[in-house]
Amino acid sequence: MDELDADYVIVGAGSAGCVLANRLSADPGVKVLLLEAGGDDRPTKNLSQFYLNMMIHMPAGFMKTIPNPKTAWHFHTEPDPGTKDRVHMWPRGKVLGGSSSVNGMLYVRGQHADYDGWRQMGCDSWSWDDVRPYFIRAEHQERGADEWHGHGGPLNVCDMLEKNAVSDAVIDACEQAGIPRNPDINGAEQEGVGYFQSTSKNGRRCSTSTAYLHPAMHRRNLRVVTNALTTRVQFEGKRAVGVEFIKDGIVCRAGARREVILSGGAINSPQLLQLSGIGPGELLRRYGIEVRVDSPNTGGNLQDHILFQSMFRLQDGAYSLNERTHGLKFLGEVLTYAVKRQGLLSSGTAQVVAFCKSRPELAHPDVQFHFLAATMDIELFARTQRMELEKKPGITIAPCQVRPESRGTIQINSADPKVAPTIRPNYLSDSLDQEVAVASMRLARRIANEPALQRWITHEITPGPQCSTDEELLDYARMTGASVYHPVGTCAMGGRDTDVLDPQLRVRGVEGLRVVDASVMPRIPSGNTNAPTIMVAEKAADIILGKSSAS
Incomplete structure (x- = not known):
């Protein structure tokens, strides 16, 4: 597996990446490669892994999967002045489905005004009226369809x-x-x-892996590679042409004929951009990284509940x-x-x-x-x-x-992609x-x-x-005070040249590179963030395929 190629290379099989993999590969003429640094969530003959995967799909199993380093990254913040210099642990999903495979499964969209606020911040076509169809498209609401809810979508939503x-x-x-x-x-x-309502079905977790990825994995134009740690985006001039990743200790390359899409989440996506030369110039030079785009706000604007x-x-x-x-x-x-x-x-x-x-x-x-x-x-x-x-x-x-004003940062502290970034939440x-x-x-x-x-x-x-x-x-x-595990905003989209992304989720200053995950949100939604992240990915798929007014 020294070299692969695809039309779209998606980095991260989490709440957003699984959605993209499904929607983009629905066209049999498009080849999609999905890279995930964690493992597989499907049944296995390995007894210890079988037990862990059983915990993934059991709703209450998050009490076992979140503390387990096999299924969750255990990031730690810097000592935080606003919370008595305490160090906070931020677990993030490390398995197919990402954090949707280890979260509390609470289905909350946020307020209509949240998305109208995005539009006012320069995010054209991201108002409530623009995003509501994507919430509806994603949803299979067990109560039935109405003007606010969908019936027949991949994501099962049920009463407690x-x-x-x-x-x-x-x-x-x-x-x-x-x-x-x-x-x-x-x-x-x-x-x-x-x-609350829950993203579960018949007493089992409904992650984006089970809802979106599993039904699509039979497609011949979709390839999923697990235990693959992406280390940097590769460029030819200003155009992203692929990524490097480590699999079984071997450095591999995946070429992208159309686009590289980062869906690593609010921690890993800005880290990977910075490792690839897109970030605050002074920070990148400190670690000997060639500055491709001096983007001061990459890794900034960090928000959490x-x-x-x-x-x-x-x-x-x-x-x-x-x-x-x-x-x-x-x-x-x-x-x-x-x-x-x-x-x-x-x-x-x-x-x-x-x-x-x-x-x-x-x-x-x-x-x-x-x-x-x-x-x-x-x-x-x-x-x-x-x-x-x-x-x-x-x-x-x-x-x-739900609408905090405090802002933090995520910055690399090494050119080594295996070294976790520095997280300062500033609660x-x-x-x-x-x-x-x-x-x-x-x-x-x-x-x-x-x-x-x-x-x-x-x-x-x-x-x-x-x-x-x-x-x-x-x-x-x-x-x-403790995190609700809702970090967002570190690769925020907006209408200004200083925003990391434009409203089409394209990384400013380069071509062929987008970010699609919670990091793109300019302001945190008023509530739990998994449903909004899925909505972002649903809408991003249409943007990428030219089916959205934002494209």
């Missing part, structure tokens, strides 16, 4: 299989706190509270996931899942979601709540991302600001983000103190009664 009395009480408490019920946060309006966890103890006998993960009860859950594909193991992370405003004068919600009928060792989670649930019943009310560096953090935790307390939940709650565990002033709550946020 399990509902319970405590989660119902959360919805009642939110309504008592002034947050309206909303049975469809992905419909006409996002504001409100209701049960940071979560603050308020936890409450429930009365003995109240519904909680905690006790269901221990002893004979957990064995019962295993059997329930094995026989019926139901129960605890058929669920992802949170059950209930709410979008609301931190202050009434806002036009749109700026806070998202994840409600989980469980509590965990918060310090262990902050350090290692291991979710070890407690044995006593509890509930977590976890807000995050809570903006004063508005600090204000919203405090306001959202106060709102979490208010929800917990409403009658619907007070009948279940015995006391607050964290932040605890010792945190009452704004300064104390902000200090708690800095001490315990």
Whole structure:
């Protein structure tokens, strides 16, 4: 496998890359090569890999796959000043399907205003009216089709299989706190509270690998190469003509007759651009890399959602996931899942979601709540991302600001592609983000103190009664806040010459090179980022094939 060639070479088989591979290879006259640095998610005779792949496709299996270096990259940030100089671990999917194979499977599109905002930032044809058809095309909504949802698309979207009395009480408490019920946060309006929907089907995860890639892998014009680490983009003059990658310790080359498309995500795509000579000139020269395009914003504009966890103890006998993960009860859950594909193991992370405003004068919600009928060792989670649930019943009310103003950077710190880049998230560096953090935790307390939940709650565990002033709550946020794993924006598109990409997702200053993943988003969507990333890839496929007005 010293040399390959294709019309399109896609780097990264994640949430975006699998979509592109399917859509581009639908034309039998087009040859597509998909390179993935991680492994295969399909069944295997290797026992250890068989178990790991089983965890990938089991919704609750993310608790095993995220900590495992075989299925997730474990990036670490620099000590972050805004969060007490803590180092945050950022896991990203390292397998076919990428992060869609290890995430919490929560289906959230964001606000219509998010995409209208992109358009106002110079991203022509990326308004809500422009992107809505691609959300719909991607979706198989089990509730059926309507003006907001699709039926028959690759990505299965379903209601939560399990509902319970405590989660119902959360919805009642939110309504008592002034947050309206909303049975469809992905419909006409996002504001409100209701049960999440999930990208799963019949109790199994629906990743972009299972939804898009597996059905296309029989095509003779599509080749998928796993365990292939792309090291740089190759150029002839200003035109991208292929990539170099390492497979089984051998340096290989893949030629691209039409385009190279980077879909490595918000961390790896800017890293690969910088390694290939596209990035801040001073940074590249520091590591002996020839500057092909001095692009100061490559790796900049980093945005992420940071979560603050308020936890409450429930009365003995109240519904909680905690006790269901221990002893004979957990064995019962295993059997329930094995026989019926139901129960605890058929669920992802949170059950209930709410979008609301931190202050009434806002036009749109700026806070998202994840409600989980469980509590965990918060310090262990902050350090290692291991979710070890407690044995006593509890509930977590976890807000995050969905429209943060803080910005960070991702930069290479070596010319060696195997060396992880430097990540500086700069959480809570903006004063508005600090204000919203405090306001959202106060709102979490208010929800917990409403009658619907007070009948279940015995006391607050964290932040605890010792945190009452704004300064104390902000200090708690800095001490315990953790990423929701939503990094975006590091190869942002826009209408200015200084933007990394143009609105057609082409890298400025060169030819034959695009980026298609969460890094292209100029501003983070108001909610979980997997569905918007899939939308970006759906739209990008039409742009590339000349079927979109943006092409």
